[in-house]
Amino acid sequence: MKTYYTGQTASFTKTIAESDVYLFAGITGDMNPVHINAEHASGTRFKGRIAHGILSAGLISNVLGTQLPGPGCVYLGQTLKFVAPVFIGDTITAKVTIQSIDTEKRRAILLTECKNHKNEIVITGEAKVLLP
Amino acid sequence: MKTYYTGQTASFTKTIAESDVYLFAGITGDMNPVHINAEHASGTRFKGRIAHGILSAGLISNVLGTQLPGPGCVYLGQTLKFVAPVFIGDTITAKVTIQSIDTEKRRAILLTECKNHKNEIVITGEAKVLLP
Numbered sequence: 001m002k003t004y005y006t007g008q009t010a011s012f013t014k015t016i017a018e019s020d021v022y023l024f025a026g027i028t029g030d031m032n033p034v035h036i037n038a039e040h041a042s043g044t045r046f047k048g049r050i051a052h053g054i055l056s057a058g059l060i061s062n063v064l065g066t067q068l069p070g071p072g073c074v075y076l077g078q079t080l081k082f083v084a085p086v087f088i089g090d091t092i093t094a095k096v097t098i099q100s101i102d103t104e105k106r107r108a109i110l111l112t113e114c115k116n117h118k119n120e121i122v123i124t125g126e127a128k129v130l131l132p
Numbered sequence: 133m134k135t136y137y138t139g140q141t142a143s144f145t146k147t148i149a150e151s152d153v154y155l156f157a158g159i160t161g162d163m164n165p166v167h168i169n170a171e172h173a174s175g176t177r178f179k180g181r182i183a184h185g186i187l188s189a190g191l192i193s194n195v196l197g198t199q200l201p202g203p204g205c206v207y208l209g210q211t212l213k214f215v216a217p218v219f220i221g222d223t224i225t226a227k228v229t230i231q232s233i234d235t236e237k238r239r240a241i242l243l244t245e246c247k248n249h250k251n252e253i254v255i256t257g258e259a260k261v262l263l264p
Contacts, residue, residue, distance in 0.1 A: 012161060014161060020159045023155050023158075023159055024156075024159055024190065026155075027152045027155055027156055027159075027187065027190065028187070028190030028191055028193060028194045029144060029146060029191070029194045029198075030190060030193050030194035030197050030198060031194075031198060032194075032197030032198055032203055033203055034197075034203065035197075040203075044204075045206075052190065052193055052197075053193065053207050053210075054186060054189050054190045054192075054193045054210075055159065055160070055190075057186050057189065057210075058156065058159065058160030058162060058184065058186045058187075059160055059161070060186075061160060061162050061184055061185065061186045062160045062161045062162035062163075062164075065162050065164030065166070065167075065184075066161075066162060066163060066164055071164055071165055071166065071172075072176075074177075075185050075214050076213070076214055077211070077212055077213045077214060078185075078186075078189075078211075078212045078214075079209070079210070079211045079212070080209060080210045080211075080212070081208070081209045082207050082208055082209060082210075125209075
């Protein structure tokens with residue numbers, strides 16, 4: 001059995017491609033023009049198309065489900081604060097850090113954070129999981 | 133300008149296909165076997181492949197970004213409680229309901245809920261947005 005401890009971290013990095021945003025729009029039906037209409041998006045506060053916030057949250061789910069705690073963990077909850085936009089072409093790192101472990105209930109709380117290639121936080125929040 | 137009021141709702145319904153789960157796995161890199169390995173998944177508590185929790189959260193993002201509040205709103209935050217699993221073939225309805233509006237700051241809090249075709253809640257939580 002894998003050992004877990006407070007402060008333990010894992011991460012995953014991906015450059016967000018236009019295809020990621022368009023496929024995500026198709027899967028979820030989220031055709032908000034700020035994601036898929038370059039003409040419209042150029043006139044918004046963001047001055048260009050941005051990725052869906054929940055797409056970056058998917059990178060957090062990746063780290064939780066494949067690395068820490070990894071397969072067998074049950075995702076109980078997630079809080080997300082969308083701090084800054086993610087643009088097509090940005091390289092996003094999702095990092096999770098174990099904050100606390102309830103050994104009896106096999107539950108853990110993890111700090112979950114996404115940063116871009118400029119080291120700016122784009123998402124911050126917390127995950128609750130049942131350990132494998 | 134669109135009018136917003138407490139209790140206002142909007143929703144979106146989609147049957148979650150195998151292709152949705154596999155594309156989502158590819159986009160996010162979340163290859164947790166419970167999502168993409170039928171042999172493994174049949175031996176888990178779920179007894180079959182389940183969709184990524186964050187995939188269903190994308191249906192909430194859809195409603196917020198395309199209907200209520202709709203294009204021009206800024207997604208500030210989201211809390212998610214994963215209450216029950218979503219299986220491939222389940223028909224999921226994401227519904228958002230305005231809980232409160234801060235007219236001065238143009239902020240709103242919405243109850244966000246996903247239910248399956250059996251009317252069971254699978255995700256519950258809250259969204260914070262800046263109104264258009």
